[in-house]
Structures are given as structure tokens and as C-alpha cells.
Amino acid sequence: AKAHVIVIGGGTGGATCARYLKHFSPAMQVTLVEPSTDYATCYGSNWVLGGIAEMSDIIQTYDGLRAAGVRVVHDRATTIDPERRTVRLGGGNTLNYDRLVVSPGIDFRWENAAEGMTAAHSQDIPHAWKAGHQTRLLRAQLEAMPDGGVFVMVAPGNPFRCPPGPYERASMVAHYFKTHKPKSKIIILDNKENFSKQGLFLSGWKELYGDMIEWVPSTKGGQVERIDTATLTALSDGGLNEFKATVLNYIPPQRAGDIAVNAGLTNETGWCPVNQLTFESSIHDNIHVIGDASIAGAMPKSGHSANSQGKVTAVAVIRAFLGQDMVAPSTANTCYSLVAPDYGISVANVYSFKEGSIQAEQGGGVSPADAARGVRQQEAIFTRGWYASITRDTWG
Ligand code: FAD
Numbered sequence: 001a002k003a004h005v006i007v008i009g010g011g012t013g014g015a016t017c018a019r020y021l022k023h024f025s026p027a028m029q030v031t032l033v034e035p036s037t038d039y040a041t042c043y044g045s046n047w048v049l050g051g052i053a054e055m056s057d058i059i060q061t062y063d064g065l066r067a068a069g070v071r072v073v074h075d076r077a078t079t080i081d082p083e084r085r086t087v088r089l090g091g092g093n094t095l096n097y098d099r100l101v102v103s104p105g106i107d108f109r110w111e112n113a114a115e116g117m118t119a120a121h122s123q124d125i126p127h128a129w130k131a132g133h134q135t136r137l138l139r140a141q142l143e144a145m146p147d148g149g150v151f152v153m154v155a156p157g158n159p160f161r162c163p164p165g166p167y168e169r170a171s172m173v174a175h176y177f178k179t180h181k182p183k184s185k186i187i188i189l190d191n192k193e194n195f196s197k198q199g200l201f202l203s204g205w206k207e208l209y210g211d212m213i214e215w216v217p218s219t220k221g222g223q224v225e226r227i228d229t230a231t232l233t234a235l236s237d238g239g240l241n242e243f244k245a246t247v248l249n250y251i252p253p254q255r256a257g258d259i260a261v262n263a264g265l266t267n268e269t270g271w272c273p274v275n276q277l278t279f280e281s282s283i284h285d286n287i288h289v290i291g292d293a294s295i296a297g298a299m300p301k302s303g304h305s306a307n308s309q310g311k312v313t314a315v316a317v318i319r320a321f322l323g324q325d326m327v328a329p330s331t332a333n334t335c336y337s338l339v340a341p342d343y344g345i346s347v348a349n350v351y352s353f354k355e356g357s358i359q360a361e362q363g364g365g366v367s368p369a370d371a372a373r374g375v376r377q378q379e380a381i382f383t384r385g386w387y388a389s390i391t392r393d394t395w396g
Contacts, residue, residue, distance in 0.1 A: 064396025
């Protein structure tokens with residue numbers, strides 16, 4: 001019989017892996033299990049919040065994967081049995097695999113969230129940290145907000161999905177306010193002391209938005225302890241500081257997606273330890289975990305990382321079937337952020353596997369400080385080009 005690989009999760013990591021498995025090994029039987037019939041990318045979702053893109057611009061479908069020969073099953077994986085090598089689906093079927101790839105993204109640690117916040121509250125206080133319905137909710141609230149309102153974002157501590165994401169979001173909301181509601185304010189309450197591309201964001205904000213955005217680090221009142229959900233107020237330092245929001249965006253602490261936890265693929269950190277050469281789980285044989293859910297050394301939890309890991313894992317799976325040792329791969333990540341529609345910044349790194357873990361190589365870095373405006377304009381073009389190429393590479 002043909003080798004059968006099941007991929008759980010049709011997001012960035014899973015879709016890339018499924019597509020590249022068929023690409024490298026057309027005879028292989030590849031089944032992708034994903035409950036949703038389309039996928040809204042988190043990348044670009046901040047542009048929707050800023051009013052410079054539509055939801056339809058960030059929705060991907062599974063037609064390209066089907067055309068590539070991947071069997072796409074729209075159902076949810078509910079149980080993994082690593083001994084019998086089976087995956088049970090919500091619809092009742094059970095599938096057998098030779099190897100399994102798990103890329104479920106994140107779920108939230110509501111038990112560690114600020115007091116007062118629960119999963120149910122995210123209908124009124126959206127996180128928008130999974131794109132789709134949540135993005136629409138937050139955009140609708142920003143549109144309904146009167147001029148002079150205060151947008152308060154609570155940003156999570158490390159590690160979390162997309163390190164520059166909260167700051168790109170603040171930038172895009174600032175662009176929207178500047179053009180539609182110029183008397184409004186933005187406060188970022190941060191559960192950490194510094195953040196990705198900090199210098200570039202801070203100088204871009206000053207140049208473009210004056211003092212519209214206030215960033216409050218954890219030691220200066222940003223460590224939010226409690227949310228009064230009735231009044232949309234965030235409290236820190238034992239209630240000494242109160243921040244009342246007109247629109248509140250609480251981004252909860254995160255861990256690997258539920259199925260990874262339920263299958264016993266996570267450790268005490270809430271994320272999945274893997275052999276960082278092959279992404280095979282350190283806990284269960286024949287199961288690979290990629291994307292945000294995995295512990296991938298120096299690689300950040302990003303779409304670009306998940307895409308790179310999907311390809312590496314496709315190679316690792318095929319070589320394992322052939323009885324060949326894995327070759328040490330070189331991978332890359334770039335995170336672009338729009339500070340304004342025509343103002344882009346980026347951070348890039350190349351990674352290699354050395355002494356048991358994925359490490360950053362020399363040569364990465366961020367956009368230059370004090371660059372001419374033309375450089376920022378050029379990077380804004382690259383940002384959109386990156387979106388077009390990564391989605392094409394992932395979903396076909
Ligand atoms: P996901 O893409 O989340 O995919 C997980 C999939 O698994 C989902 O489709 C889900 O439905 C499915 N699933 C979950 N459980 C099950 C189950 N039990 N059975 C079947 N299917 C299941 N990254 C960048 O590189 N660049 C950016 O500019 C960028 N911007 C971002 C902005 C924001 C606001 C956010 C929140 C994130 C951003 N990211 C960006 C990060 C990027 O979106 C994630 O890192 C990436 O999507 C991770 O891919 P993944 O495959 O791990 O998870």
C-alpha cells in the first residue's frame with residue numbers, strides 16, 4: 001500500500017507541508033484534516049483593522065491543495081492514538097496513518113488570563129489573534145467608536161504568535177484614526193519590557209502619528225492583572241492604574257492548539273518539544289509538530305516560520321519512509337510590518353540546525369534606522385509582495 005500521511009490543520013504550516021509532500025512525492029497519499037472550508041490569514045488581518053484591506057483579500061481556499069492531489073477532509077481531529085496510529089474525526093470516522101503532521105496553531109491559556117477575562121468575554125472584548133470572525137468583530141467596534149475614543153490593547157508576554165503583530169496592529173489602527181477619527185488615542189498595555197522592531201516602531205509612530213500611541217511597558221503599569229469587563233477597564237499594580245477603554249482588545253496568553261495538548265504532545269511550557277532537525281515529536285514517534293505549536297529553537301512563531309517548517313518536515317517525512325538520514329536544512333524568516341500603508345519595516349533571519357537546536361545565523365537584522373522615506377515605501381511594496389508569494393506557496 002502507498003504510504004499515508006495525515007496532516008492536521010490547514011493553516012500555514014499544515015497546508016505547506018501537505019502541498020510539498022505531494023510535490024516532492026506525487027505517489028504519496030496525503031490527507032489534510034481541517035474543519036474550515038476557507039482560511040483567513042492572520043497576516044494582513046491588521047490591514048483589515050486599519051481599513052486598508054477587505055476580509056476577502058485575506059481569505060484562502062483549499063482548491064489549490066485539491067488540485068495538487070491532496071485529499072482535503074473538512075472535519076476536526078478529536079483524538080490521536082499514537083500506538084494504533086489513528087486519528088479520530090468529529091464526524092465519527094477514524095483514519096489510519098503511517099506518519100502524522102500536526103499544525104494546529106494556538107489556543108489560549110484562559111486560566112492564566114487577567115482576572116475577569118474568560119473565553120466567553122472574547123465576543124465583546126475581541127482578541128482578533130485568530131483571523132476571521134474575531135477580525136470582523138474588532139473592525140466593527142473600531143468603526144462604531146466615536147472620534148475621541150480610546151483603543152486599549154493588552155499585549156501578551158513571550159512567547160506568543162507573531163512578535164511584531166501587536167505593534168503593527170497599533171500602527172494600522174492609528175492610520176485609521178488619523179484619517180477618520182483624529183481625536184482618538186491608542187494605549188498599548190504590555191506584559192513585557194520590550195518588543196520586536198521596537199526602535200523602528202517607536203520612531204515611525206512619532207513621525208506619522210505624533211503622540212497618538214502610548215506604549216506602557218510591564219514595569220510602568222502595563223502588566224494587566226484584572227479586567228473589569230462591564231466598564232472595559234484594565235487594571236494593573238493592584239488597581240493603582242486604571243485604563244478605561246472605548247474599544248478593548250485583550251490578547252490572551254497562548255499555548256499549542258488543543259489537539260496537541262489532548263494528544264500529550266506538549267510539555268510543561270504548553271508548547272510541543274520536537275527534534276529540531278526533523279520536527280518529529282520528542283514525546284511520540286511518527287508524529288511531527290510544526291508551526292506555532294512547536295518549540296523551534298530561535299525561530300519565531302510566524303507564518304513564514306511555519307511555511308519553512310512545513311517544507312523541512314515534508315522532506316523529513318519522505319526521507320524517513322526511504323530510510324535515509326535527514327539533511328540539516330537552512331531555513332529563513334522575514335516578518336514585515338506596515339506602520340502606514342506606504343511605510344514598511346522588516347526583520348529577517350536565516351537559521352540552521354547546530355548542536356541539537358535551530359540557531360540564528362549571522363547576517364539577519366532589521367530595516368535601517370533613520371532610513372529615507374523611499375526605503376520605507378519600498379518595504380511597504382515588499383510587504384504586499386511577501387503576502388502574495390507566501391500564500392501562493394502555501395495554498396497553491
Ligand atoms: P494556523 O495558521 O493558525 O493554522 C492552524 C490550523 O489548524 C487552523 O486552520 C485550524 O482551523 C486548524 N486546526 C486546529 N485544531 C484542529 C483540529 N483539532 N483538527 C483539524 N484542524 C485543526 N506571520 C508572518 O509570518 N508574517 C506576518 O506578517 C504575520 N502577521 C500576523 C498578524 C497577526 C495579527 C497575527 C495574529 C499573526 C500574524 N502572523 C504573521 C503569524 C501567523 O499567522 C502564524 O504564525 C501562522 O499562522 C502559524 O501557522 P500554523 O500552521 O502554526 O497555525
